[in-house]
Amino acid sequence: MLKDWKKIQGPEEQELEKRLHNARELLAKKQIEIKERKLPVLVVLEGWNAAGKGSVLGKVIRNMDPRFFKVAVMDKITEEELRKPFLYRYFIKIPEAGKFMFLDGSWMDEVTKGYLKGELKEQEYKKRLQSIKRFERQLTDNGYLLMKFFFQIDEKEQKKRLELLLNDKNTKWRVGEDDLWQNRNYKGCMELYEEYLDDTNQGTAPWYFIDAKNKKWAELQMLETLIKNIDIALTNSSHAVHILQNLFPINPIADLADISLDKMLSAEEYSKQLQKYQKKLRELHNELYRKKVPVIIAYEGWDAAGKGGNIKRIAGALDPRGYEVHPIASPEPHEKARHYLWRFWNRLPKTGHVAIYDRTWYGRVMVERLEGFCSENDWQRAYNEINEFEKELYDWGAVIIKFWVQIDNETQLARFTDRQNTPEKQWKITEEDWRNREKWDLYEDAVNEMLQKTNTSFAPWHVLESNDKKYARIKALKIVIHEIEKRL
Secondary structure, three states, rough: OOOOOOOOOOOOOHHHHHHHHHHOOOOOOOOHHHHHOOOOEEEEEEEOOOOOHHHHHHHHOOOOOOEEEEEOOOOOOHHHOOOOOOOHHHHHOOOOOEEEEEEEEOOHHHHHHHHHHOOOOOHHHHHHHHHHHHHHHHHHOOOEEEEEEEEEEEEEHHHHHHHHHHHHHHHHHOOHHHHHHHHOOOHHEEEEEEHHHHHHOOEEEEEEEOOOOOOOHHHHHHHHHHHHHHHHHHHOOOOOOOOOOOOOOEOOOOOOHOOOOOOEEEEEEEHHHHHHHHHHHHHHHHHHHHHHOOEEEEEEHHHHHOOOHHHHHHOOOOHHEEEEEEEOOOOOOOHHHOOOOOHHHOOOOOOOOOOEEEOOHHOOOOOOOOOOOOOHHHHHHHHHHHHHHHHHHHHOOOOOEEEEEEEHHHHHHHHHHHHHHHHHHHHHHHHHHHHOOHHHHHHHHHHHHHHHHHHHHOOOEEEEOOOOOHHHHHHHHHHHHHHHHHOO
16 A cells, blocks of 8 residues: 555645645634534544654644644553553543544554564454554544544655754754664565555545655645545535444343342341452452452443442442542533543553443443434444443453343332432432333333343343342342452
């Protein structure tokens, strides 16, 4: 792909200046339209070191309103980022609707450099390629305009530029060992870049090559390509997206109506088992931290099913320095303006830590589906997107434990009534809870579909029979212990 790319002859100086002037003004106007139409734009700048990415970007953004774009330099990975999944540092950078994010460097640089230097084995490199393609597809499926530019210069031009920088005491600091290494190994890098660019050149997120020998011409190429693709994206913004077939192994799971809810524990047996299993979980938490294994515990279930009490018994066994409980409510405006998984990527634990979610990303296929907060195309796509998300977490090394806390309709009514009639419990019941009860059958259908489509081998569902809360709490503790021991 890169080897076959043919340079386009740039215009004469006078024509170049004229087109640059027009393109700069037009991009500034397009920025206003993007803001009004709430189109999020992610622009990735990749290419050879010393190809001029930074200087060209500085000129491209010169006429833009700085309130509605950000620039991030994705070079050194921080200690915090090393303890999160590979894509974490990129996913959290995605822009809000109506804004630009420019990334100087990206996931391409990280994985190709890691592979070329032997830090990534071939199997891990190929796995990350799949992650990247899924990530880029998810962004474009969810309405993002993703623009990927590769700045091309030849080996001689790169060497000349590096020598110029090294010979000036004011710019010498800009040349690092990585830059020199890349030039010494230009041919080997070219081979891998060719393969990478070909593998990740997707229809909705293609690569655009920039002839970077002349900086003004490079700027014009980038500006005109941006403008053209912004126009296309604005025209196509209302189009539905193809629903992909799930490719992950799915295990069969019973419908909610077929689950027996008569399981119970006596108060004496509950007290004895609670002490026993909390002690065991406390010991395992120390081993998790030592071996740097992250744990993600996701709770979904009916209102008044006992999620809070269940979470409390799990958390009570953990070192408070090594876990966090995330109560998930309706998204805040800045969260709603991004990919729906963005707020969950932001809440992932570090290695060795435990994250407990009181409601989760599954809101997309339940509340958002039934209350009309997203389109049918959105929630239909979400099953596969969620499976992909959980696969990323599993491949990272996380233990993923998903609970559905199940009660019957009569038990929920009794608990609602108790809350309504008990002053110190009235804060737990809202008008919305009563309204949702009227949609019990619709929610049950949605939950059954969710369980059937996301009960993967790497992130299976566990149903907690919670008509008796004591039984559900002990069952949850046993499952958490079992899943952690299995991974350790």
